[in-house]
Amino acid sequence: MTDRRTAMLEKIESLHAEQAKAVEAGGKYIARHKERGKLTARERIELLVDEGSAFLELMPLAGWGSDFPVGASMVTGIGVVEGVECLIVANDPTVKGGALNPWSLRKSFRASEIAEKNGLPTINLTESGGADLPTQKEIFIPGGRGFRDLTRASARKQPTISVVFGNSTAGGAYVPGMSDYVIMVKERAKVFLAGPPLVKMATGEETDDESLGGAEMHSRISGSSDFLAADEHDAIRQARRVVARLNWRKRGAAPDPASYAEPDLDPEELLDLIPTDLKEPFDPREAILRIVDGVSTGSTTGPDNLVAFDEFKPLYGTSLCVGWARLHGHEIGILANARGVLMSEEAQKAAQFIQLANQKDTPLLFLHNTTGYMVGTDYEQGGIIKHGALMINAVSNSTVPHLTVIMGASYGAGNYGMNGRAYDPRFLFTWPSAKSSVMGPQQLAGVLEIVARESAEKKGEVFDAEGFKAIKEMVEAQIEEQSLPYVLSGMVYDDGVIDPRDTRTVLGICLSVIDNQPIEGALSFGVFRM
Incomplete structure (x- = not known):
């Protein structure tokens, strides 16, 4: 094991x-x-x-x-x-x-x-x-x-x-x-x-x-x-x-039963994917192939289902993996963090993909494991703010149903760009491994230390590094506790913490529920800052 x-x-x-x-x-x-x-x-x-x-x-x-x-x-x-x-x-x-x-x-x-x-x-x-x-x-x-x-x-x-x-x-x-x-x-x-x-x-x-x-x-x-x-x-x-006696009928499009197939890889193996240290990246494709429908040649919709996951722009913006798949016969688009950080290329790729999903009335699934958008002089000069805003604009104005699963980390504005709770996903679930906060505990405590050090220097005082150590440890422990899934679930910031092995079933139920209403993609978005 x-x-x-x-x-x-x-x-x-x-x-x-x-x-x-x-x-x-x-x-x-x-x-x-x-x-x-x-x-x-x-x-x-x-x-x-x-x-x-x-x-x-x-x-x-x-x-x-x-x-x-x-x-x-x-x-x-x-x-x-x-x-x-x-x-x-x-x-x-x-x-x-x-x-x-x-x-x-x-x-x-x-x-x-x-x-x-x-x-x-x-x-x-x-x-x-x-x-x-x-x-x-x-x-x-x-x-x-x-x-x-x-x-x-x-x-x-x-x-x-x-x-x-x-x-x-x-x-x-x-x-x-x-x-x-x-x-x-x-x-x-x-x-x-x-x-x-x-x-x-x-x-x-x-x-x-x-x-x-x-x-x-x-x-x-x-x-x-x-x-x-x-x-x-x-x-x-x-x-x-x-x-x-309600004479109830679904108003959405029913999935093609012939397109349904069990995943290509065993969902039981999802337990082996998530690192104990969320700083360690993992390939989200491994999770995707254990959640979505596998290969089926019985589909009546043509050759598009000959692979389980059709990746979009696989060589561009590689820390975000996006593509098309089926889940319990339902066509979906997937956005999954591959190496945590989101840069300009990833943000632009996501915005285009979200537009495409709206163009063809396809629900979107967001799989979180992100530390947020990249920071630093080169990235700021390269327009990370406007590109992050581009992605968030697309997420905010998309009208196809969104589903969100927080698998690992979900920090900072990355939570927003990946359709966190504030962006009204139809359903949002977390894995027991999930953590979500404005930033990681060590990073947040480190920022406070830097601010405290600079404040002391401006006042002409000597910074008490040893004395601040206890405060730093207390802050780290507090943020760590507040970012845990039980805390967030207790505050109703998700719809439940789920066993990763149940993800496919849970999402299948949600997609069936979504079909009670017709799906209509957005006809327009806000102003995209290019």
């Missing part, structure tokens, strides 16, 4: 341990929840999606490193229900009654964005006490966006379905209140803006849960429920029937 594989397997084992924290976030309350005859959030999802189909969980580490449980009291992801790809959001009632905290908002907003951009129906498995009251100042104002998104989805003809399993109070009541279809579980669902105690305080009226917001009341009297379910299993059955 290689050192690289050993190191990656250790990171994957650590990843599984962190993901398990999200599954067990409810602690002792999980057992109590089950004793009441109720299903957990993940059990509800498992029954909802088609048997044998995959559920791509998104942002499972949201809230990692914060004062809140990992997972942010909800489970989100994409699953197939009655043959229809749906965005699924399930409150976890074992974590503070499913109450929403600031990280829950970030996670739910990102989920809503994914549903909007990819044209997906949304199913909310609802059981939430509304806002986490101690943090209401961080939730109340931005929280209204969630209800806005529900109504806008409906206006776009993207159906919204709410299945209410238990208490859904205050803000939690607006989810079913603003959904297109509502199913409530008999004697379990309780939907009201204010519970009996608050009603008593506000109006003096004495009432009970069922009269105020029970499932039968909403089904027979208020009309807020469209379907009354006998129990949780019946509610999930009815939700599946609603989806089956």
